[in-house]
Amino acid sequence: MEKRIFIEDNAVIIGIGDYCVGTFPMATIGVGSCVALILHDRLRSTGALAHVMLPESCGVTDRPGKFADTAIEAMVAELEGTGSARSHIVAKIVGGACMFAYSTNTLNIGRKNVDAIRNLLKEHCIRIEAEETGGRIGRSVIYRPAESGRLTIKRADGTCIDL
Amino acid sequence: MELDEQLTDALNELGNIGAAHAATTLSQMLMRPVEMAVPEVHIVDIADIYQYIGDDVSALAVFQIQGDLPDGGFLIVNIPRSAVIQLTNQMLGSTDTEREITEMDQSAVTEIGNIMVSAFLDATAELLGIIMLPSPPALAIDMAHAAFEAVVAQIAIDVNEVVIFNTELKVDAPSIHGNIILLPQPGLLKELIRLLEGLMAPS
Numbered sequence: 058m059e060k061r062i063f064i065e066d067n068a069v070i071i072g073i074g075d076y077c078v079g080t081f082p083m084a085t086i087g088v089g090s091c092v093a094l095i096l097h098d099r100l101r102s103t104g105a106l107a108h109v110m111l112p113e114s115c116g117v118t119d120r121p122g123k124f125a126d127t128a129i130e131a132m133v134a135e136l137e138g139t140g141s142a143r144s145h146i147v148a149k150i151v152g153g154a155c156m157f158a159y160s161t162n163t164l165n166i167g168r169k170n171v172d173a174i175r176n177l178l179k180e181h182c183i184r185i186e187a188e189e190t191g192g193r194i195g196r197s198v199i200y201r202p203a204e205s206g207r208l209t210i211k212r213a214d215g216t217c218i219d220l
Numbered sequence: 221m222e223l224d225e226q227l228t229d230a231l232n233e234l235g236n237i238g239a240a241h242a243a244t245t246l247s248q249m250l251m252r253p254v255e256m257a258v259p260e261v262h263i264v265d266i267a268d269i270y271q272y273i274g275d276d277v278s279a280l281a282v283f284q285i286q287g288d289l290p291d292g293g294f295l296i297v298n299i300p301r302s303a304v305i306q307l308t309n310q311m312l313g314s315t316d317t318e319r320e321i322t323e324m325d326q327s328a329v330t331e332i333g334n335i336m337v338s339a340f341l342d343a344t345a346e347l348l349g350i351i352m353l354p355s356p357p358a359l360a361i362d363m364a365h366a367a368f369e370a371v372v373a374q375i376a377i378d379v380n381e382v383v384i385f386n387t388e389l390k391v392d393a394p395s396i397h398g399n400i401i402l403l404p405q406p407g408l409l410k411e412l413i414r415l416l417e418g419l420m421a422p423s
Contacts, residue, residue: 072267073369074380087275087365090373110266110373120380123266156370157282157358166373195366197275213277213363 068199074123076107078135084199088152090167092125092174092190093198095149096132096183097206098141104202105132111166112173125173133181147186148178149208149220151198154191167191187220223413228261230416231385235259237347238340239387239400245339249332250310250391257388264384266376270365272384277301278364279325281333282371284355285341285408292352292408294371295340297333298364299398304329306396317394321361330357340400348415375403383409 068082073091077083083106085093097104107128114124121131136146153171171190178185187208189196195213200206208220223231236259247254264272279299285292299307305317308328337354345352360367375382385402404412 070270072265072270073372074376075267086270087273087363087369089360089362089366089368090370108267110369111377117378123380154366156360156362156367158360166370193360193362195275195363197363211275213275213366 071106071108073108074110074120076105076122076128076132078105080202082201086197087195089154089156089195092150092152092170094174095200096146098145100145101141102203104206105136106200112169125177129177146183148183149186150174150188150190151196151210154194231261232259234344235385235387238344241339241343242336242400243389245335252391255390259387262384263381265381266372273365273368275363275365279304279329279361280367281329282358283337285352286355287351287353289408291405293404295337296401297336299329303396303398306394326359330359333357375405
């Protein structure tokens with residue numbers, strides 16, 4: 058299988074179900090039905106990125122980044138643990154696409170992921186600053202906490218935008 | 221999850237038989253020889269899938285495996301964008317390679333995928349003495365990883381590793397290449413292992 062990754066800097070690649078906290082650039086490739094969830098501390102130029110696969114953990118805790126509920130919990134705890142105040146944290150969400158046109162329900166988990174994340178962010182009193190979700194398109198993202206949290210999205214059709 | 225060497229060999233062989241039948245059907249449709257790489261079985265952590273499947277645009281035809289096991293997992297035919305155009309061109313006798321993907325390409329991939337996957341499942345199911353049938357296909361032409369993860373989200377709900385059977389197929393001049401990927405649900409994998417152990421046991 059061919060391997061090609063969308064990165065220009067030495068960004069840390071976050072795979073499916075993973076998350077990372079820090080000030081260095083973080084990237085995740087080919088986000089389809091999953092959601093790239095970014096929590097950015099505007100004051101400290103630090104943040105976290107998770108590649109969330111499913112909306113609910115149902116009590117599973119071994120891989121916090123995999124589920125929306127455990128990911129937000131873990132990222133907020135870790136950011137607050139390093140000195141971030143909740144009031145300075147904003148969220149950006151990317152992904153949650155419906156990748157298959159005629160498939161039966163099960164392959165279209167994207168919408169549920171986005172809904173779950175929106176609700177959870179509200180519960181945690183975190184504002185969504187920007188989002189690009191839904192549609193029928195895959196996206197790769199790179200997040201740079203040190204550059205005021207600049208988020209670059211590359212879409213499958215080749216277009217790029219900054220959020 | 222770990223598989224011993226003998227079992228890995230047996231699973232490889234199973235993939236080999238399935239992929240060989242799929243390659244034969246592809247060769248018949250294109251009326252050209254098709255080269256097949258030795259199939260590989262990988263146990264991959266979901267966080268490392270990006271190391272196997274990148275974000276280049278590809279056509280993925282996805283089939284759910286039905287039959288004796290109602291939810292056996294998925295078979296995926298993955299063909300990179302440029303190869304899709306070559307494939308349709310060869311089937312239709314056209315030569316324009318600079319064009320966009322059209323509905324004709326989508327039908328071609330879906331149909332070729334259907335025929336290859338049916339051959340793959342028929343051959344492996346017959347060997348094992350079970351029934352495995354493909355669902356109607358779901359097609360995505362997008363970043364391969366983006367479409368793939370929607371399938372992984374069905375398999376890896378309770379587990380953090382997936383078993384990927386990958387076989388690469390190649391046609392020369394003009395070059396067309398693609399992969400057939402089998403992603404079994406844990407239930408089907410267990411059943412495959414049980415049946416293979418039965419076949420390998422001295423009688």
